Amino acid sequence: MIRLSNTNQRRIIIEELRRIKCHPTADELYEIVRQRLPSISLGTVYRNLELLADCGEILKLEFAGRQRRFDGDIRRHCHLRCLHCGSVEDIRIPGVELLERELDKFLGGRIRAAQLEFTGYCRDCAAKLGVTPSASAGRSRASSFMN
């Protein structure tokens, strides 16, 4: 694994990405980091996010929308992408660990990773738009994990 030198910029980028619980785009993170390091440039943020993702320090989320997003939490978990605002939310679904273990069995050879992704509505948009579990009735299990 590549050893990255410990610059102020890089350290603060990691710190802020780990601290916030959302999944910011490069420019969102740039604005956040700028509050601690006003002279940092957007290019530096992009370069570091790329490097850090290559090293496995952070996660690059490419499945979603137009803009790339980043996640400071590299533990395996699922994401829900909002169809309305494009945000990405961590999602815990009971029983999904079993599915993931099944998925892992497919890894090997040409396949290096498998991911489980969900699309729907984030908490905020669901509330604003009046999305309710009854919107797709008949799938009663759904309501058990949505809150």
Added chain:
Amino acid sequence: MIRLSNTNQRRIIIEELRRIKCHPTADELYEIVRQRLPSISLGTVYRNLELLADCGEILKLEFAGRQRRFDGDIRRHCHLRCLHCGSVEDIRIPGVELLERELDKFLGGRIRAAQLEFTGYCRDCAAKLGVTPSASAGRSRASSFMN
């Protein structure tokens, strides 16, 4: 559902996308369509692909930060995205139907869709790069579906 008028450009775009079995980008499809309709513009291809995806006639494959791809086959299936060349390949994995049925149980409420995506190497790149099933040994099931 929106009713789209039947223009020559639109018809040929759908026909060609359904005919080819890969997952072209807008400009790849533009080049293909141009062989039948030399005066078509790239903008028209973009506009139609967007509309057709909105209508559910085709599938839009979005990977943030890279090029969008389109799929004329809207039946449920998995994709393998190549880490080397960025191409997207349909992938058939025995047993995946069971996983998908399990995934469907999560749908409802805020969650509208679940998808299973794989990353790794396409057939061509795997051959070129010498990627072999033994690359991640110990996961013996893997070789059973890779060819």
Added chain:
DNA sequence: GTGATTGCAAACTATTTGCAAGAGA
């Protein structure tokens, strides 16, 4: 005829890159 669609070109957005100056080991 009227609204939808087209070709063209310019605009826009996200991301990457070249380069000289500066920081880290």
Added chain:
DNA sequence: TCTCTTGCAAATAGTTTGCAATCAC
């Protein structure tokens, strides 16, 4: 010291948009 990294700005890549002309119904 010497390489890696930074800030800046320009470049690039992919996509979207405005507009006048044209087409489908």
